[in-house]
Amino acid sequence: MTRLATYLRVLGMLADEGTLIVSSEELATASGVGSAKLRKDLSFLGPNGVRGVGYDVLRLQARIENALGLDRGHRVVLVGVGNLGRALAGYAGFDRRGFTMAGLFDADPARVGTRVGNLTIRHVDGLEAAARELGATIGVIATPDAAAQGVCDLLVRSGVRSVLSFASAPLAVPDHVEVRRVDLSVEMQVLSFHSARNDALAQVAGGSHAGLTDTRRAASGLTAPSANGHTASGTPSPVASAATRNGSVIAP
Numbered sequence: 001m002t003r004l005a006t007y008l009r010v011l012g013m014l015a016d017e018g019t020l021i022v023s024s025e026e027l028a029t030a031s032g033v034g035s036a037k038l039r040k041d042l043s044f045l046g047p048n049g050v051r052g053v054g055y056d057v058l059r060l061q062a063r064i065e066n067a068l069g070l071d072r073g074h075r076v077v078l079v080g081v082g083n084l085g086r087a088l089a090g091y092a093g094f095d096r097r098g099f100t101m102a103g104l105f106d107a108d109p110a111r112v113g114t115r116v117g118n119l120t121i122r123h124v125d126g127l128e129a130a131a132r133e134l135g136a137t138i139g140v141i142a143t144p145d146a147a148a149q150g151v152c153d154l155l156v157r158s159g160v161r162s163v164l165s166f167a168s169a170p171l172a173v174p175d176h177v178e179v180r181r182v183d184l185s186v187e188m189q190v191l192s193f194h195s196a197r198n199d200a201l202a203q204v205a206g207g208s209h210a211g212l213t214d215t216r217r218a219a220s221g222l223t224a225p226s227a228n229g230h231t232a233s234g235t236p237s238p239v240a241s242a243a244t245r246n247g248s249v250i251a252p
């Protein structure tokens with residue numbers, strides 16, 4: 001699913017540029033995966049491309065949106081409109097990808113009644129009723145840890161079945177509710193690990209610059225990784241993992 005979301009992002013950029021047809025190699029390279037894996041992923045969506053021609057950008061975009069349930073559109077309520085919440089609430093990109101920011105909630109009387117974009121922040125006391133009324137399908141939690149479980153309970157009681165939390169505290173939810181936690185520090189730790197590993201590999205390779213060049217090329221998405229993750233010389237390739245290149249930001 002994460003890879004499908006990545007393909008969708010790339011297809012969106014291609015569509016914006018007016019590209020009508022894309023080859024599996026081009027799409028795979030721009031998405032940071034091997035073309036065989038991309039073709040296999042897309043084969044699960046049914047027949048898509050035309051051999052020797054490529055994929056119709058708009059049609060594939062619609063197929064993936066349908067598979068990810070994005071064609072139905074989602075209404076999002078966000079709770080905790082502080083530093084992070086305000087940035088998320090003001091981001092126009094969600095709308096373009098089918099997520100409408102429908103309601104903002106906070107507990108701080110100084111914030112309640114103020115506006116972010118075209119939405120007025122409401123008091124969290126009204127969250128349960130308002131989320132139901134707004135037809136919210138996704139709840140985003142950007143409160144301090146201590147408040148996260150209480151906010152999550154309110155969202156669940158309002159009928160929200162998908163919760164995205166930026167708080168680091170684990171959340172208890174009923175089985176029918178899906179929770180994803182985002183932790184950017186985990187991503188930075190993964191980057192740190194790969195950076196240390198690539199330095200070590202460069203040293204093993206005798207301090208040659210080849211490894212660094214490969215790393216930069218891989219990071220820029222210009223080269224798909226080899227099938228076995230090794231360089232032509234047989235040493236492990238100093239490229240980031242697929243999860244890193246694909247921009248996973250989900251905490252375990």
Ligand SMILES: NC(=O)c1ccc[n+]([C@@H]2O[C@H](COP(=O)([O-])OP(=O)(O)OC[C@H]3O[C@@H](n4cnc5c(N)ncnc54)[C@H](O)[C@@H]3O)[C@@H](O)[C@H]2O)c1
Nearest residue numbers: 080081082083084106107108142143144145147182183184
């Ligand atoms: N996961 C990440 O990568 C990441 C990155 C940055 C911040 N965070 C986390 O995101 C959260 C928000 O960070 P921030 O810097 O925006 O904090 P902040 O203090 O600026 O904002 C928190 C907001 O939550 C509100 N709030 C507190 N209790 C509430 C409640 N019960 N109901 C509704 N609103 C309530 C506060 O009034 C405030 O407006 C924190 O938990 C922080 O640790 C996570």
